[in-house]
Amino acid sequence: MKDPTIELVPCPNCGTENEIFTDENSVLCESCGKIVLRSQDPSCIDWCKYAKECIGDEKYKELKGGK
Numbered sequence: 001m002k003d004p005t006i007e008l009v010p011c012p013n014c015g016t017e018n019e020i021f022t023d024e025n026s027v028l029c030e031s032c033g034k035i036v037l038r039s040q041d042p043s044c045i046d047w048c049k050y051a052k053e054c055i056g057d058e059k060y061k062e063l064k065g066g067k
Contacts, residue, residue, distance in 0.1 A: 002054075011036050023055075025063065 004023040011018060011029040020027050020038045029036050045051040045063055052060040 007038060009036055009038055023059070023063070 004021040006019050006021055008017045009020050010016065011032060011034060013034040014029060014032045016029055016031040018027050018029055018036045020036065022038075024038065026035050026037045028034070045055065045060065048054070055063070
């Protein structure tokens with residue numbers, strides 16, 4: 001997660017392609033304002049015991065849903 005990249009994800013509501021960085025879970029659609037979620041494959045944050053140290057406490061909590 002040290003070098004996030006951009007993914008294009010279509011809005012499920014209107015179909016507009018939205019840019020989401022790989023370290024983000026969601027964005028608001030540029031066209032309709034609905035939430036667009038990035039599909040999430042398991043990442044090192046899910047299994048690595050050093051994930052919190054690597055990305056920082058705040059980002060870790062954000063990605064893990066406040067856990």
